[in-house]
Amino acid sequence: xxxxxxxxxxxxxxxxxxxTTLTERxxxxxxxxxxxxxxxxxxxxxxxxxxxxxNKATQLMLTVHHEGRAIVWSGQLERAxxxxxxxxxxxxxxxxxxDS
Amino acid sequence: xxxxxxxxxxxxxxxxRLSDAGREIAREAFGHVLAAESDPSHEWHPxxxxxxxxxxxxxxxxxMFNRQHEVTSNVxxxxxxxxxxxxxxxxxxxxxxxxxxxxxxxxxxxxxxxSDRLQEADEVTREYIETLQAFLFGLADVM
Numbered sequence: 001x002x003x004x005x006x007x008x009x010x011x012x013x014x015x016x017x018x019x020t021t022l023t024e025r026x027x028x029x030x031x032x033x034x035x036x037x038x039x040x041x042x043x044x045x046x047x048x049x050x051x052x053x054x055n056k057a058t059q060l061m062l063t064v065h066h067e068g069r070a071i072v073w074s075g076q077l078e079r080a081x082x083x084x085x086x087x088x089x090x091x092x093x094x095x096x097x098x099d100s
Numbered sequence: 101x102x103x104x105x106x107x108x109x110x111x112x113x114x115x116x117r118l119s120d121a122g123r124e125i126a127r128e129a130f131g132h133v134l135a136a137e138s139d140p141s142h143e144w145h146p147x148x149x150x151x152x153x154x155x156x157x158x159x160x161x162x163x164m165f166n167r168q169h170e171v172t173s174n175v176x177x178x179x180x181x182x183x184x185x186x187x188x189x190x191x192x193x194x195x196x197x198x199x200x201x202x203x204x205x206x207x208x209x210x211x212x213x214x215s216d217r218l219q220e221a222d223e224v225t226r227e228y229i230e231t232l233q234a235f236l237f238g239l240a241d242v243m
Binding site: 034035036037038040041043044045048081082084085086088089090091092093095096097098 | 150151152153154155160163166167170171174193196197198199200201202203204207212213214215217218229233236237239240241243
């Protein structure tokens with residue numbers, strides 16, 4: 001049977017990580033509108049890159065279309081950069097920004 | 101171009117129904133993306149290297165390297181499958197990404213950033229944009 005000591009160490013690590021996450025402002029991945037990209041293409045890209053269901057991907061696409069931009073993901077810097085790069089590789093106009 | 105340009109078959113493959121002229125347009129677009137990725141003097145190069153974090157003068161080098169690597173992988177796969185009759189899902193994704201990059205690079209170079217500017221564009225440019233859009237509509241429908 002495993003001892004209790006390793007479990008306590010693991011619990012402490014998880015608490016530290018959670019505290020760090022809560023005190024840092026997240027990074028937003030922003031997609032910007034353009035006049036030529038077909039709406040259905042944007043939906044496919046959101047589904048493929050983020051794994052969003054069709055209704056969420058469609059809602060985000062409509063926000064981009066009507067408001068000129070949409071925050072499509074928020075979280076840690078490294079993942080925000082990675083998602084932004086994937087969106088740019090898919091040909092969308094995307095950037096990251098610190099949450100205000 | 102009448103009819104569907106891409107068709108999802110029952111075995112899961114995606115059939116390419118582009119005419120020879122359509123494939124030539126795709127070949128030209130893929131060729132420009134491939135050239136622009138490695139040639140800083142290519143007019144499409146800046147649009148392939150937009151800022152990731154506009155609040156910084158220089159983006160993270162690793163993120164920039166990853167972007168270049170992924171764009172190159174996609175365009176090389178797209179070029180390699182240009183004359184195929186069928187695409188699998190990974191190949192179709194490579195086509196979609198590369199065509200979308202070509203579309204955005206075209207409007208960036210021509211300064212077409214609004215719907216009004218698109219209406220004012222010359223006929224050749226609008227026809228080229230509409231052709232790439234048709235390819236993308238067709239691919240999105242089967243993905």
